[in-house]
Amino acid sequence: MALNRLFTGLSISSTVLGRRTIYTGVVNFASKPALVKPKPGFGKAYRRIVHFPEEYTVKPLEVTNLAGRDPETGRVVAKGIGGGIKHKYHWVAWIRDGPTEGPPQEEKVIQIIEDGCRTANVALVAVGDKLKYILATENMKAGDILKTSRHLPRIPVRANEGDAYVLGALPTGTFVHCVEKEPGKGGLYIHAAGTYGTILRKQDDRIVVQMPSKRLFSFDQHCMAVVGRLSNIEHGSTPIGSPQRNRWLGNRPRSGLWHRKDGRHGRKIKPPKPVKEIYHPKKAKPVAIQLSMKP
Numbered sequence: 612m613a614l615n616r617l618f619t620g621l622s623i624s625s626t627v628l629g630r631r632t633i634y635t636g637v638v639n640f641a642s643k644p645a646l647v648k649p650k651p652g653f654g655k656a657y658r659r660i661v662h663f664p665e666e667y668t669v670k671p672l673e674v675t676n677l678a679g680r681d682p683e684t685g686r687v688v689a690k691g692i693g694g695g696i697k698h699k700y701h702w703v704a705w706i707r708d709g710p711t712e713g714p715p716q717e718e719k720v721i722q723i724i725e726d727g728c729r730t731a732n733v734a735l736v737a738v739g740d741k742l743k744y745i746l747a748t749e750n751m752k753a754g755d756i757l758k759t760s761r762h763l764p765r766i767p768v769r770a771n772e773g774d775a776y777v778l779g780a781l782p783t784g785t786f787v788h789c790v791e792k793e794p795g796k797g798g799l800y801i802h803a804a805g806t807y808g809t810i811l812r813k814q815d816d817r818i819v820v821q822m823p824s825k826r827l828f829s830f831d832q833h834c835m836a837v838v839g840r841l842s843n844i845e846h847g848s849t850p851i852g853s854p855q856r857n858r859w860l861g862n863r864p865r866s867g868l869w870h871r872k873d874g875r876h877g878r879k880i881k882p883p884k885p886v887k888e889i890y891h892p893k894k895a896k897p898v899a900i901q902l903s904m905k906p
Contacts, residue, residue, distance in 0.1 A: 671699030695861025698727030705797030707775035715760035730804035748839035772839035779832030
């Protein structure tokens with residue numbers, strides 16, 4: 612139908628401009644495909660692109676801020692995202708792997724770092740001759756010794772803050788974070804600052820954990836979890852303080868077109884209605900009825 616309309620319109624103008632108009636119009640119509648505007652969500656982020664190398668490294672990674680734009684088309688998708696301050700990205704090793712038998716593996720905390728790309732702090736940890744980043748807990752400090760083990764004992768262990776064990780090895784009521792969805796896949800749940808999950812009960816070979824949203828999730832007893840509450844507890848209760856700091860954080864203000872009285876979707880200021888006269892209604896005189904003897 613669109614092509615028919617195009618050719619119909621061009622045939623009328625071809626009598627004036629000739630064949631060149633038809634050729635140019637058809638080429639322009641065919642060379643412009645239908646554009647599909649991307650939508651936010653669906654697991655795609657429009658805030659930043661992290662340039663990951665092929666191998667794991669503790670060197671801070673370069674970041675490209677997207678400011679809410681689609682990296683392919685350059686169109687604005689998320690209007691609430693701004694540029695923000697450029698931060699280096701610290702690559703967190705989500706898999707806490709340890710021995711399945713024998714004593715647990717020991718890891719030493721070297722330094723606690725504030726990461727601008729996430730809400731919780733990050734800890735630089737030494738494991739043997741290797742370094743890696745993990746999420747720091749509430750009271751973690753440099754020099755702490757952490758333990759990691761995948762062994763499932765018969766009696767629950769008494770774990771300290773920052774230790775990583777399988778859920779089946781921890782007693783009921785323990786605070787945990789970085790819980791694995793499947794054994795060996797790495798910590799997927801509970802990453803935000805100041806959050807924690809609680810082990811409520813055990814059902815056969817399943818462990819029920821209460822998430823920060825108060826929902827109950829049932830995990831396999833061999834899934835790893837880190838003990839303790841995440842750091843930077845005051846993140847959620849700290850006021851932003853100024854509009855400029857909000858821009859530093861990468862939050863873009865609204866359009867400013869909405870006003871309560873005279874802006875978009877606002878109640879417009881209209882002139883008052885004319886004066887309405889209020890008076891007491893007068894009673895009408897009864898109509899005289901004339902009677903006659905004629906039917």
